[in-house]
Amino acid sequence: MEQATTLDHTEDVYEPSLTPDSLGKLGMWIFLIGDTMSFGALLAAYAALRAGAGVIGWVPPSEILGINLTAGMTFLLICSSVTMVKALESIQKGNVSRMCTFLGLTILGGVIFLGLQAYEWTHLIKHGLTLTDIPEHGLKGGAISGSNLFGPTFYAITGFHGLHVTGGVIYLIVILIHGLRGRYTAEFNHEVEIVGLYWHFVDLIWIMVFTFIYLL
Amino acid sequence: MAQNGHNEHPKYMLIFLYLFILTAIEVGVAIPEYSIVIKGILLIGLACGKAILVAAYFMHLKFEKGILAAIVITPFLICVFLVIMLMPDITMDSRLNAIEKPAAEVVDTTQR
Numbered sequence: 001m002e003q004a005t006t007l008d009h010t011e012d013v014y015e016p017s018l019t020p021d022s023l024g025k026l027g028m029w030i031f032l033i034g035d036t037m038s039f040g041a042l043l044a045a046y047a048a049l050r051a052g053a054g055v056i057g058w059v060p061p062s063e064i065l066g067i068n069l070t071a072g073m074t075f076l077l078i079c080s081s082v083t084m085v086k087a088l089e090s091i092q093k094g095n096v097s098r099m100c101t102f103l104g105l106t107i108l109g110g111v112i113f114l115g116l117q118a119y120e121w122t123h124l125i126k127h128g129l130t131l132t133d134i135p136e137h138g139l140k141g142g143a144i145s146g147s148n149l150f151g152p153t154f155y156a157i158t159g160f161h162g163l164h165v166t167g168g169v170i171y172l173i174v175i176l177i178h179g180l181r182g183r184y185t186a187e188f189n190h191e192v193e194i195v196g197l198y199w200h201f202v203d204l205i206w207i208m209v210f211t212f213i214y215l216l
Numbered sequence: 217m218a219q220n221g222h223n224e225h226p227k228y229m230l231i232f233l234y235l236f237i238l239t240a241i242e243v244g245v246a247i248p249e250y251s252i253v254i255k256g257i258l259l260i261g262l263a264c265g266k267a268i269l270v271a272a273y274f275m276h277l278k279f280e281k282g283i284l285a286a287i288v289i290t291p292f293l294i295c296v297f298l299v300i301m302l303m304p305d306i307t308m309d310s311r312l313n314a315i316e317k318p319a320a321e322v323v324d325t326t327q328r
Contacts, residue, residue: 029284033291040295048302071243075236082232085274089228193276200274204267211263215246216256 021190028194032201035164039205042160043212046153058150064129065120070214073116074206080109081203084196094186096179103176103192106199110169117162121155131155154213161209164202171195231273238266 018026050058087102131152175195178184184192242262245255272278277285 029288033288036291037294040291040298044295044298044302047299048305052305067243067246071239074239078232078235078239081270081274082228085228197275200270203274204270207263207266207270211242211259215242215259216252 021193024190024194025197028197032197035201035205039157039160039208042153042157043208046157046212049149049153053149064124064127064150065214067214069116069120070210073113074210076109076113076116077203077206080106080113081200083109084199088189088192088196091179091184091189091192092186096182096184099184099192100176100179103172103179107169107172107176110165110172110199114162114165114169117158117165121158129154157209157213161202161205164205168195168199168202171198228273231269234269235266238262238269242266 016023083102083105087099087106090096090098090102129151133151172195175192178191242259245258245262271288277288
């Protein structure tokens with residue numbers, strides 16, 4: 001609460017119950033809760049369509065998608081989550097240059113992730129997995145019969161997640177620019193914490209997407 | 217909101233190690249062919265473990281006020297409820313499929 005007085009833009013006519021930093025944090029949590037429902041609905045739809053199609057009507061995802069590449073992508077996102085907490089830890093100790101380095105590494109992780117996803121998508125599209133079609137034969141050569149809703153649900157879910165990563169990278173770049181200009185100090189750093197919340201959430205969602213689409 | 221998490225930093229590298237090990241176990245569990253039900257339970261359990269680690273330590277949920285954790289868990293419970301609500305639709309659908317499919321394929325459906 002006492003932090004409110006250190007911020008220059010507070011006009012303390014009355015005592016607000018939410019301080020500027022806790023308000024921002026609560027706002028981000030509320031957004032993330034809403035986002036959980038979006039992803040939850042998409043994954044529930046995926047589960048329903050897959051279960052409804054039965055074993056014959058659905059391509060086993062591992063036949064089309066290799067696990068190795070996405071396991072690497074999962075590892076990459078976990079790494080970028082660690083660099084994100086390290087960035088926050090650094091600025092809480094007042095080390096601005098260390099924070100900027102770790103933010104830069106986090107952004108790098110996000111960009112590589114997007115690059116790998118673009119590579120994966122092009123690969124899949126080349127092999128015939130599109131919104132309306134699935135490959136006649138799996139990428140590994142196994143025979144697959146019938147068309148189904150695997151393509152649309154796969155692209156919708158991974159695309160929606162990729163969009164979140166893209167947004168997160170832009171968000172992180174904005175925070176990095178602020179950081180380089182010396183906006184953040186050991187006392188004023190809740191904005192770094194809030195971008196961290198978003199970034200870890202994107203990681204958390206990928207853990208779920210990886211499990212439900214690639215592994216199961 | 218609670219400021220008390222700021223001074224006690226959890227051991228992030230240890231959490232990272234846990235996440236790495238859990239991911240490796242997940243991949244190891246997913247590759248062999250066996251009952252989809254057991255595989256599903258194992259994988260969902262492992263994924264939930266990872267998600268809880270990320271939320272509790274990286275997002276500092278463990279160090280916030282308990283009410284925030286309660287608020288955050290709510291949508292996940294609603295998602296579980298959402299899947300349960302879809303269950304009747306799923307079973308109806310596969311029954312219809314089973315009627316239309318030739319017998320040989322129907323046997324296949326029940327196996328996995």
